[in-house]
Amino acid sequence: MSEIILVGQEVPEFEMETYEPETGKFGTFSLKKAKEEGKWTILFFYPADFTFVCPTELADLAEVYPQLKELGAEVVSVSTDTKFVHLAWHKDEKLLENVKYPMGADPTGAVSRMFGVYDENTGLALRGTFIISPEGKLVGSEVNFYNVGRNADELLRKMKANAYLIGHPEEACPAKWEPGKKT
Amino acid sequence: MSEIILVGQEVPEFEMETYEPETGKFGTFSLKKAKEEGKWTILFFYPADFTFVCPTELADLAEVYPQLKELGAEVVSVSTDTKFVHLAWHKDEKLLENVKYPMGADPTGAVSRMFGVYDENTGLALRGTFIISPEGKLVGSEVNFYNVGRNADELLRKMKANAYLIGHPEEACPAKWEPGKKT
Amino acid sequence: MSEIILVGQEVPEFEMETYEPETGKFGTFSLKKAKEEGKWTILFFYPADFTFVCPTELADLAEVYPQLKELGAEVVSVSTDTKFVHLAWHKDEKLLENVKYPMGADPTGAVSRMFGVYDENTGLALRGTFIISPEGKLVGSEVNFYNVGRNADELLRKMKANAYLIGHPEEACPAKWEPGKKT
Amino acid sequence: MSEIILVGQEVPEFEMETYEPETGKFGTFSLKKAKEEGKWTILFFYPADFTFVCPTELADLAEVYPQLKELGAEVVSVSTDTKFVHLAWHKDEKLLENVKYPMGADPTGAVSRMFGVYDENTGLALRGTFIISPEGKLVGSEVNFYNVGRNADELLRKMKANAYLIGHPEEACPAKWEPGKKT
Amino acid sequence: MSEIILVGQEVPEFEMETYEPETGKFGTFSLKKAKEEGKWTILFFYPADFTFVCPTELADLAEVYPQLKELGAEVVSVSTDTKFVHLAWHKDEKLLENVKYPMGADPTGAVSRMFGVYDENTGLALRGTFIISPEGKLVGSEVNFYNVGRNADELLRKMKANAYLIGHPEEACPAKWEPGKKT
């Protein structure tokens, strides 16, 4: 799998080992299983554990996690560190104490390459967010270079819009739309 | 040019014909010129003129345009329609009356293909936003499938963060950061 | 489909979205359907909607349209604009008020390329007219560069000659022939 | 040279042997020479000498030949017969008695192939007319299948329009335009 | 079919349009039919109709034609002119008045190429004579460059020798052999 998936294309099925903060155990994320359960998948890539610049993004994501879950989305944060490192970092870093979503391990870079966020020079992933529909289609992407952080509220807004539209395909969705507003 | 530019890569130089609402004339956007003037470039792709679902995105973008300009960014909206059609639509559609940024014409789809938002089946562009640094590097991307609209305020936030970071490379930028806040 | 169809060759089947001025709705042109209905097809390419130089050609074509229809021909004008733009232009441009034939949309350029009139540099179509027999064979072509306009009366004459010859294959058709005259 | 020249492209230079009715001698047509003399070139292909169906086209062409010449155009009729056969036919066929333009011989089919009118099954040329500008660009083409004859007056009209436009490039040329009329 | 047939090889089946002087009508030569009828085939290529240098060869061939026919051979003269031109020439040229054998038309050059006598520079055939056995094997070839004419009597001698040998395969045929002589 070396090609990049573009928005609008079907995402090939893949699996990833995870550290699951809620149980403190190791687990596995499977796109196939997410699709079978009718869930949306949100992949949230970041460069590396134990660096000083990322935890706030993950903490913000933790705050909207309950709402994303309610909308039918499974959230997985992803870096190229191992699940052992995720466990250690989660225990060590105070900013992560509210993180409940699975932390995915992509040490081979296979998943990161598939979404075009793998940096061959450093072996790390860029900050990219990807929304996959319950049918397995990539419906949204966002990638930032530098250390420009992402906005978890905006992710929530887009997830809401996607979830709404799938139930109301005949409606067009204007910019900044929020559920309850008319398009 | 058939390859897709990923975040972190250098964008090949290109030109595009435009309709310039401020003067009512036709012009040309040149990435080379933007770089020479030290400007950021924001490309704002949308599917087609004269459809009923997009104008609000363009109107919202019009509202933050003055601020984006102040931050040193040139904004260009892009569809695969011709400049003649842009002119006609701008005159015809009330929602566009405040649009002042150049409206780029990509009838061959060459620019849309370069950023991976060209749909070969319809000849139209997906809703994608791309931020190019004054050095010509792609530093941010966002693409939505379906009719999920974009948030102009979020674009403004990211542009501010990028503009700030370029002057303060040693600072890490946490999520949701706004200028004035500490990282 | 990247090869050019020459006169005398079979035209591969294709479809095109259209704006139908008679009903004010969107439709689809299908070569397969035209063949099944025993109709001739006349494709009338022009560069772009909303330019100042083409409408007279389309208006002239509108005048001979009833006669062409009576001869068993379906006429479709074609540009690389979308059907949305065709609709807008038809409403906006007085010169088009008598246009009743379907206006075909070829935003991907696929149909224009097939007939060798797609200009890769501009994404627009050259002024080309093509006559396809009810069996699907290309029997006539005419292409002009520059802004040399076409003569609708001449098109009518050629269509008449083609229609006559198909019923009288043993007769040779001299130049300038008009029905009723002997060859 | 096996590719077909499309309208808008440069025509590769070529030569052809001719029978020259005005002197009764054999000669040579050279595109290079025509370009050096600033002349337009009109190639008028037809299937074969000594058949019963073509002479009227050539006779009609003979009538407008003086006017075409005045507009700066060199006319050459072309079939895949030899120059010897042209001579014999010209002497034998009454309908050709006013033919004064050079009759080109293309027994190898090289020129016919270049313009896409060579029929590999019969070794004959289709009825095609091609206008080449003094710069050597193909600016007009017309090809008919079956025995649909061409209209010499229409050719004259197009030649006039081309000649006019080259001196007035800023003017758009509406359909059916004739010199003296405004566009 | 672009390969050259050598003596001793099987000739691929082919057809050619003809002008038949005996009936004044057009016909078709078919190698397959000749083989089915158990006939030998003699192909007699020459450059072009209506030239001043060839008719004597064709007239000489006309003189031995009855004898060749009696030996079971079908004779076909071949040039790259059309059957229409053959008809016109036969009527026009006194030297051909005794020609009774079919005159084959090879305007595509396909048959001439097969026997290696097609001149790609001029589109004409060299002076070549080929004898094909009733089984379809090429058993004799003779080709002259320049304007060196062929000897019809010699052709008759070789045809006789071939016809004799096929009935007496055990006999060797010495040079200059004539039937009745012992080998």
Next chain:
Amino acid sequence: MSEIILVGQEVPEFEMETYEPETGKFGTFSLKKAKEEGKWTILFFYPADFTFVCPTELADLAEVYPQLKELGAEVVSVSTDTKFVHLAWHKDEKLLENVKYPMGADPTGAVSRMFGVYDENTGLALRGTFIISPEGKLVGSEVNFYNVGRNADELLRKMKANAYLIGHPEEACPAKWEPGKKT
């Protein structure tokens, strides 16, 4: 050298060992040398020495040899036997006692292949005669299958015609022409 030389093409230079009956010694035939001396070359292929069917052809050729020489032609008989075998055969076979021309040895088959008369199944040469002009161009060919013998007088006639024409290129040469006759 694996391609076959056609009439009208330049013959690549080659050498061949020979037995020279006039001196009883071995020699070498060189096309280069023949060309330098302004000579025509006549190659006379036959299948094999010491068979019962060929010698008469070689004897007939011996009779016209003095006249061919006078016309400026060098004659070489060729088989795939060695020069040793030629010597032995010439001494042994009475029919060859008047043979004075060089007997060429082509044991590798290289020369026979070049003229298309090498039979890969038997390693022998077909009965082929080839005339090469002083400029090195192949101007005449004749090949017979079966045991149809060649006519030395006819060879002489053709050689005379070739020799005459080279000095009178403006004259066309009718069939059966003999020097002294008018064309």
Next chain:
Amino acid sequence: MSEIILVGQEVPEFEMETYEPETGKFGTFSLKKAKEEGKWTILFFYPADFTFVCPTELADLAEVYPQLKELGAEVVSVSTDTKFVHLAWHKDEKLLENVKYPMGADPTGAVSRMFGVYDENTGLALRGTFIISPEGKLVGSEVNFYNVGRNADELLRKMKANAYLIGHPEEACPAKWEPGKKT
């Protein structure tokens, strides 16, 4: 670099980021620099930080590190974790408190692949030890599958033997040799 280096071959030059426990800072290991300083290089690969099974190997290595250094060898432990993770693990894990050698980070797996210890399925490195001479040649390798631990004393013995032999090339080195013993 996708090929595997075998014992006896030259190791291509490479660099690796490191965590340096002695200073608590990040650094860089460079083979080029090691060679310029005349040092031996010992690479000590292990699967992953923060797992429960490896630390004893690293602790044992720490004990012989002073002696290896005295023999002129630079020791670098390597896993595919980042330098940030190495820092975190070193602070967190008691068993590592005596580790003073640089801890190399190979997150892209490039160095691990070069020595054939990269596991494409897991993105981790096998337990492999490699000794590189001051000239850059690979002179020793040892790789264990499963969780079979390595013996630091044996590594010290081999390093001593290598260091001795380089100064006494004429002596053969028997098994189990220790300096001071005769071979």
Next chain:
Amino acid sequence: MSEIILVGQEVPEFEMETYEPETGKFGTFSLKKAKEEGKWTILFFYPADFTFVCPTELADLAEVYPQLKELGAEVVSVSTDTKFVHLAWHKDEKLLENVKYPMGADPTGAVSRMFGVYDENTGLALRGTFIISPEGKLVGSEVNFYNVGRNADELLRKMKANAYLIGHPEEACPAKWEPGKKT
């Protein structure tokens, strides 16, 4: 078989002729048979018989051979000499008098190449030791360049650890581990 087997990969089955010191006869080592008998295989490569530097390694190996056998391992020493030479050397060299394990002959170098220890320049094998599990997987490798001898006691330790782990897969094996110690 030209690829090198890495630790963790399955070893392709192979056979080797041997000299069996215990019986004084020639035999065959077969990996397939070793696997069927549930045995571990230890291959012990060395450069050449009858040289002055190797015998001590083989003698040391002879000392631990009984213990390795008890652990379920078959030991085979291997060089590229023939079995005849092994027999001769074993009889001739006193240091080998206790060698009881089979001495493998690899005169084609096929086995040595498979494990990456064949030196193409000399045709000899490097000093490499390889442990293959009863399932046929390569689980340990060690290769020394120069004349650095191997340590038979260390080999015994690793074999013990491997044998222990296969029965206790859940236990991690720390460095320097010896059976009876806890991990």
Next chain:
Amino acid sequence: MSEIILVGQEVPEFEMETYEPETGKFGTFSLKKAKEEGKWTILFFYPADFTFVCPTELADLAEVYPQLKELGAEVVSVSTDTKFVHLAWHKDEKLLENVKYPMGADPTGAVSRMFGVYDENTGLALRGTFIISPEGKLVGSEVNFYNVGRNADELLRKMKANAYLIGHPEEACPAKWEPGKKT
């Protein structure tokens, strides 16, 4: 068949025309038939008939021919001359009067190439002797360059040794062995 057969390889089946001195007729040698009859085959190549240097080799071979036959071997001498030439030479050359073995004709060089004795420059065969076992395996070869003659007695000795060994495969055959002697 362009590859060379090495000693120890199977010889592909082939046939060759022969002159059979015993009957004075032409025949055919077939390897397939020789194998079916359980015979050994001895091929004895030499350059050419009718040369002054070879006959003694063939005469010597004639002397041992009865003994070779008794050992079950068929002998065939081979040159690239035809069978006609063999017949002529055998009658002409006194030295060959005792030659009774078949004289094989290889005018295409196919058999000579198979055994690597064909000289592409001269079309002749080198002096090579080849022994083929009744199973069709090449078991002996000998080739001499220059005019170094072969020793028929030595050929007889080798044939005896081969014939003996095939019946006593367990015996090794020392140099110079003769039947009756012990090895």
Next chain:
Amino acid sequence: MSEIILVGQEVPEFEMETYEPETGKFGTFSLKKAKEEGKWTILFFYPADFTFVCPTELADLAEVYPQLKELGAEVVSVSTDTKFVHLAWHKDEKLLENVKYPMGADPTGAVSRMFGVYDENTGLALRGTFIISPEGKLVGSEVNFYNVGRNADELLRKMKANAYLIGHPEEACPAKWEPGKKT
């Protein structure tokens, strides 16, 4: 070097390590050096040292060695064993006590492959003898399969013939020739 050298071709230069019985030391055979010294080279391949079947061949060769040397030939016996094994065998085997010629070691099989006597299945050489002229051309080859031994006297005879012929190139050498006899 993977191609086989045929008799008549130039042998590429090569070197081989040797055991030199006369001095008891190791040496090197170099074809380049042999050629510079104007010597003939005789390579005498055999399968393996320490087998029971070959020594007699080597002993016979030893007897004619002084005469071969006198004729200007260097003799080298060759097997794929190492020089160490040659030394050991020479000391051990009584039959070799008179062997004085260098014993070449070809453990990589490179030289054996060059002469087509390497058996890929066993890694041993077939019994082949090769004579190389002082100019480096292969002038004689002999290869035996099975255990058919070679005849040293016959080798001497051939070497004498070669040596004689090189000084008397004009003389043909009949079979069984011995110096002093007339050819």
